Amino acid sequence: MTKTICQHSGKLPEETMDFLRGIAADYAKVKTAVYERCSGIGSVERINHIYDIQTEMRNCGLRQQLRLPVAYYEMAIVEAVANIKSMWSKIKDRIREAIRNRDNLTDAECRYIRTVLKLDQVFAAVLQRRAYEMPRNVSEEDLDIGRLNNLIRRLVRRYVAKPKIRSTTQFKVIPAGYKYKNGGLYLVSRVPRRRICLPLKDTQTSTRQIRICIKEDSVDIHIFRDVEIHEDESRKGTIYIYIGYRDALTLSNGHVYGQELNKLVSPETERLSAKNAERSKIRHVMEQSAMAGDYRKAGRMEANNLGRKKYEEQKRRVRERTQNYINAELNRMLAEEKPERIVITRTGTVSRKKSSAKELNRRLTRSFGGYIRRRLEEKCRIHGIELLTISSKDTASICSQCGKQGARTSREFHCGHCGFRTTAARNTARNIEKKAISAGT
Ligand SMILES: [Zn+2]
Structure with missing residues (x-):
């Protein structure tokens, strides 16, 4: 199991920042x-032959x-190939x-498709x-092979999501591309035998590939370490978790961790949407000025009012605070529940709605949903806990008591058939439990 350690560089001269941005x-x-x-x-086949x-x-x-040094060029190829493999x-x-939930496929047909996938x-031939x-x-x-192969091709087309460049502010380096000296990390530059120094704030070193993440005027350096998996004999049983945007984690046993995550995000959301409205007003005036030919006014407004620096900085602070809270609550949950296995749902598709403050808030917390899942996954690996995911289909609006359709608001759940009443999150968590048990997972 690999753990990522994040190191920070000191403030770097603009020349160094330029070099790093160019490499990235x-x-x-x-x-x-x-x-x-x-x-x-x-x-499809060739991707296995790196x-x-x-x-x-x-x-x-x-x-x-x-004119990119080998230390970066080769690493970029390796990373891209790994991303394509993970896409497949x-x-x-x-x-x-998808085929597990299809009624129109026989067992033999499912077996054929699974074999092709293997x-x-x-x-590739299909x-x-x-x-x-x-x-x-x-x-x-x-078997009707033609029909099954068509189905495979259709599903591939539906699910294909080509890897994209998500960030142009980071890159990895192979071990030959860096060395440590006098409290600094020295990177290979575009000029032979000249290295670029990144002063470090701590003394941890790496012998493996490292990742450089470019910040405003410094960098974060990610180094990777193997950690041993801690098997804990006292872990027992399975917990079923609904990951929500109000409370982070609601368990089917009624326990809640990361309570009121939304409140942590909420004041920020309101501030951001007010700020956004203000910015778009300024941008409008600026565009008017530019159209009227007053480029100096437009330029001045852009420089004075539309700077993203402060805005991004505030966003970053809220994000860090929220992530710290999430991590602490995940740790508390694992310590108190001591599960052997955890069941959650897979992420559903997010509907694109118009952006209201409420919707923006949900989107923000939803983005933390991804963070929660990633951290949970990592912590499960470290602690040797089995993490299972099931589809979220029919877990939200069905009554976890009697199985009939119930009424659900964003907070509450009420069943008109059997009178069951609980929070919407708890009802979903209970449905996850029922579904996982009946599926035999
Ligand atoms: Zn009911």
Whole structure:
């Protein structure tokens, strides 16, 4: 199990920041090039042969054109290939999930699809409409292969989400690309034998790949360590958790952790939406000035009023405070509940609604939903806790007591059939429990 340690550099000169931004931008270009070449269905099989891709990328001339040192170039290729692989494994997971809930597929048909997903050569052939040798365990059966292959292709098209460059402010470095000296980290530069120094605030070092995350006038350095998994004999039983936007974690046993997470986010949301309204008003006046030909006024307004620096800084502070709260509550939950297994739902698709303050608030807390899941996953790995995810279908509006349709507001749940009354979150958590148990997980 790998743990990430975050180190901070001191304040860096603008020249160094420029160098780092330049490397990050080129790093993103290399990843984009790999995505363009290798993320299509034509490369399903090839993506497992990273050496071929590395060779191709070494010979394509991009590195020379960018003048990017090998330490970054090679790392960008490796990272891009890993992202493409994870894209494919996510698509396959979603297909497995989709066929599980289909009534119009027989067991034998499901088995065929699962086999295709397992064998990359066959999977590639199906996607590329090539002939292939039927896998041994299905060849005997009387299946409508054409229909099943069409279904596989259709589901791939539905679930495909090509990897994208999400950030151009970070990059990784291979071990040969850095060294430690006199309390600083020295990175390979574009000039041979010249290294760029990043002074460090602590003395931890790494011998593996590291990640550089560029901030305003400094960097965070992520180093990776193996940690041992702590098996704890006293862990027992399973807990079922609903991850919500009001309270972070509601358990089917009624316990709540991360209570009123929304209140932590709420004042910030109101401030942000007021600020947004103000900014768009200023922008409007500015555009009017520009259209009227008064570029100096427009430029002045932009410089004085639309600076994002302070705005981003405040956002960052709220985010950090909220994340600290979430982490502390996750730890408290694991210590108090001592579960052996945890069941949560997979993330659903988010509907795109118009942005009201309330909706913005939900979106913000929802983005913390992703954070909660990631941290929970990591903590489960460290503690050797099994984490299972099930689909959230039919967990929200059905009564967890009698199974009929109930009435639900954002906070409360009430069943008109049996009179059951509880919080909406608790009802969902109880449904997750029922569903997981009846599915035999
Ligand atoms: Zn009921």
